[in-house]
Amino acid sequence: MNLCRRLWKYILISIILYALIFLNLDRIRTFSSESSAIEFIEIPRNESKTNSFIAHFKDQNHSYQFLTVPKKLCTNNTKLQITILSTAGNFDIRQAIRDTWANPNNSKHVLNNDVRISFIISAVENEFLSFALQKEIEKYDDLIVTSLYESYELLILKVHAILSYKQNYCDSADFQLKIDDDMAVDMDGLFDSLSDKRLANVDAISGIIWKNSPPVREKKHRWYVPTSLYSQKYFPPYIDGPIYLIGRNIIPKMLEEAKNYNQWVIEDVFWTGIIAKALRIKQINWSTHLLRYVIELIPSRLKCSKGKPLIYAVHNMKGPIMIHDGYKKLKGVKCE
Numbered sequence: 001m002n003l004c005r006r007l008w009k010y011i012l013i014s015i016i017l018y019a020l021i022f023l024n025l026d027r028i029r030t031f032s033s034e035s036s037a038i039e040f041i042e043i044p045r046n047e048s049k050t051n052s053f054i055a056h057f058k059d060q061n062h063s064y065q066f067l068t069v070p071k072k073l074c075t076n077n078t079k080l081q082i083t084i085l086s087t088a089g090n091f092d093i094r095q096a097i098r099d100t101w102a103n104p105n106n107s108k109h110v111l112n113n114d115v116r117i118s119f120i121i122s123a124v125e126n127e128f129l130s131f132a133l134q135k136e137i138e139k140y141d142d143l144i145v146t147s148l149y150e151s152y153e154l155l156i157l158k159v160h161a162i163l164s165y166k167q168n169y170c171d172s173a174d175f176q177l178k179i180d181d182d183m184a185v186d187m188d189g190l191f192d193s194l195s196d197k198r199l200a201n202v203d204a205i206s207g208i209i210w211k212n213s214p215p216v217r218e219k220k221h222r223w224y225v226p227t228s229l230y231s232q233k234y235f236p237p238y239i240d241g242p243i244y245l246i247g248r249n250i251i252p253k254m255l256e257e258a259k260n261y262n263q264w265v266i267e268d269v270f271w272t273g274i275i276a277k278a279l280r281i282k283q284i285n286w287s288t289h290l291l292r293y294v295i296e297l298i299p300s301r302l303k304c305s306k307g308k309p310l311i312y313a314v315h316n317m318k319g320p321i322m323i324h325d326g327y328k329k330l331k332g333v334k335c336e
C-alpha cells in the first residue's frame, strides 16, 4: 500500500515535470538563443526595397513586415491577384486548394499567370511548424508570411496586409480577391466574369451584400461592437467576408481612409462597409453567383446562364475532402 502510494507520487511528479518542460520548450529555446525560429525563413526580395508597413488607425498603429513573399511575381498580363487567408497549420487544406481550383493544370488563366494565387499566413514561433513551412515555401513558392500574429481580432490587420501587398507587389493587376481557405472555386468561370462591367469594376467591391445588419451589443460576443465605436442601429451595407473582389483604383484610398477610424474587430464590416461607405465605393451584388453552404451544391442551384455556369464559388467547405468534392461539383456543370 505504502509502496503503491509512493509510486503514484513519482508518476505524478514526472508527469508534471514532463508537461512543464515539454510545453515550455519553445520558450526555453527562444531564451537560450537570440535568433527566433521565424528568422530562418529568408525574404526572397530585393533587399533595398523597404519591406516594413504600418497599419494606421486613428487609435492605434501596428507595424508589420512580409517575412516571405513568392519569388514568382505578377506579370503585366496579370489581371487578378487572389490572396487566400490561411493559417500556418492548415497544410492539407492548402494542398487541396493547389490540387483543385488553384492548379494550373485545371485553369488556363492560372497557367498563363493571368491570375496569381497565394496564401497569406502569420509567422509561427514553433520550430517544427516553421521547418515544415520552409519546405512548403521552397516547394510551392506560394506563401506570403507576415510578422502579424494570428488571432481573430487581428483579421482586420491581415486584410490591411493583403491590400498593402497588392499595392506594393502587384499594383498593375485590375483586381484583388480576398478569399478564405474554406471555399471551392470555378477559377476560369470567376475570371471570365471579370470582363463583364456589371460584375466587376476597378472602382468597386463585389460579393454578397448584407443590408440592415444590426451590430451585436452583448459584451461577451465575438462580434461585440461598443456604441462608442459605432452608435447607429444598422451597419452600412457591407460585403460578406469569405469572398470579396476589390478593384485596383480604390485600394490606396481604402488604406488612406482607414487612418481616420478606430480599429475594429469585424474585418468585413470595417473594410467593405464603413470604409467603403466613407469613400462612396460602389458595391456589386454577386449573390446569384456564390453559394454559402454545402447543401446548396444541388442541380437546381448549379444552373447555367447564357451558356455558362452560374456559380463561381461555394463557401463552408470543411476540410480537404469537401474542397475536392465541392470543386468537382462546380466543374461538373455542363452548359449548352
Ligand SMILES: *[C@@H]1O[C@H](CO)[C@@H](O)[C@H](O)[C@H]1NC(C)=O
Residues within 6 Å of the ligand: 046, 047, 048, 049
Ligand atoms: C532593387 O531595387 C532598387 C530600387 O528599387 C533598384 O535600383 C535595384 O536595381 C534593385 N536590385 C535588384 C537586384 O533588383
Ligand SMILES: *[C@@H]1O[C@H](CO)[C@@H](O)[C@H](O)[C@H]1NC(C)=O
Residues within 6 Å of the ligand: 056, 057, 058, 059, 060, 061
Ligand atoms: C500613428 O502614426 C502616425 C504617423 O507616424 C502618427 O502621426 C500617429 O500619431 C500615430 N497614432 C497613434 C495612435 O499612435
Ligand SMILES: *[C@@H]1O[C@H](CO)[C@@H](O)[C@H](O)[C@H]1NC(C)=O
Residues within 6 Å of the ligand: 076, 077
Ligand atoms: C509585357 O512585358 C513584356 C516583357 O517585359 C513586354 O515585351 C510586353 O510588351 C509587355 N506587354 C504589355 C501589354 O505591356
Ligand SMILES: *[C@@H]1O[C@H](CO)[C@@H](O)[C@H](O)[C@H]1NC(C)=O
Residues within 6 Å of the ligand: 099, 103, 104, 105
Ligand atoms: C500537372 O500535370 C502534370 C502532368 O500530369 C503533373 O506532372 C504536374 O505535377 C501537375 N501540376 C500540378 C501543379 O499539379
Ligand SMILES: *[C@@H]1O[C@H](CO)[C@@H](O)[C@H](O)[C@H]1NC(C)=O
Residues within 6 Å of the ligand: 209, 210, 211, 285, 286, 287, 288
Ligand atoms: C442581390 O441579388 C439577389 C438576387 O438577385 C437579391 O435577392 C438580393 O436582394 C440582392 N441584394 C442586394 C443587397 O441588393
